[in-house]
């Protein structure tokens with residue numbers, strides 16, 4: 159515990175929207191406590207309607223918590239005066255799914271706008287905007303209009319504009335959801351560069367696993383207004399503790415029960431001839447696969463994947479065990495340290 163406050167802290171935050179007919183309020187966030195470390199890239203993932211946008215709107219002051227506290231760099235958002243909040247808001251940069259550029263302004267003018275609004279003298283604006291356009295790699299497009307740009311280029315303009323006032327934190331609202339996978343990757347790399355080189359904290363919300371997997375240090379899983387799981391991305395995706403995190407983990411790790419096995423599933427409690435196990439390996443995935451192979455005919459590998467999350471290697475293997483030849487205990491004993499997670503996911507005929 160150092161003296162540095164989190165970039166963003168939610169403490170027991172609930173948010174209800176009043177319903178259109180004025181009766182039952184709509185709960186969008188329920189008792190959310192989560193914090194974003196300064197300098198981190200933190201992601202919030204959840205399905206549509208989970209409350210992700212509400213979370214962002216509470217940070218940028220567009221909405222206020224019904225109960226609980228939201229703080230920005232140690233200062234409670236709801237307790238700031240108008241004037242303090244106006245100043246504090248400059249420490250927040252925002253990027254959007256649909257870029258929100260002004261179509262009648264050039265790239266240069268779009269990026270310059272926040273500086274003009276902040277009253278920066280025009281002699282300082284030009285070099286600042288040029289530096290930002292260089293940083294995001296679109297210096298050659300400075301006099302183009304948004305309609306003349308690709309989606310990825312538009313988002314680069316959006317990022318340059320968000321950085322214009324030297325924010326301490328960047329809020330990203332589904333920033334890559336309108337982009338194809340390759341462009342998504344290039345924008346995520348740019349965000350990582352911004353985080354690393356400028357020290358800007360990033361809080362992003364998304365429903366896309368690759369976004370979390372590619373750049374986040376930590377992730378919080380939001381479901382129906384509640385944070386059901388949070389922690390380092392690697393831990394949440396390789397050791398999911400809740401069904402929804404497990405669903406995201408399957409998407410992250412790419413290993414799921416192949417459809418032909420679904421049909422062979424026996425009802426829970428029914429003793430089956432074979433058990434299907436999921437083995438999650440951290441570290442020595444290759445060595446573990448070799449040991450699995452060496453166990454002989456009692457183990458059949460159904461699917462396997464070796465990959466990395468946040469630069470840490472992991473592997474996920476689905477294997478069919480004949481419990482007469484290879485009981486779980488033997489499987490466990492055969493696999494090297496660090497001890498893998500072994501879960502029995504189905505009995506199959």
Ligand SMILES: Nc1ncnc2c1ncn2[C@@H]1O[C@H](COP(=O)(O)OP(=O)(O)OP(=O)(O)O)[C@@H](O)[C@H]1O
Pocket residue numbers: 175176177184185186204205206207208209210211212213365
């Ligand atoms: N202004 C509003 N008035 C009433 N209800 C709202 C309002 N904004 C959001 N909600 C409700 O609050 C809940 C959370 O919405 P929110 O937009 O935060 O979710 P989300 O996770 O961002 O979803 P999506 O990914 O679809 O944008 C939903 O049930 C939504 O219908």
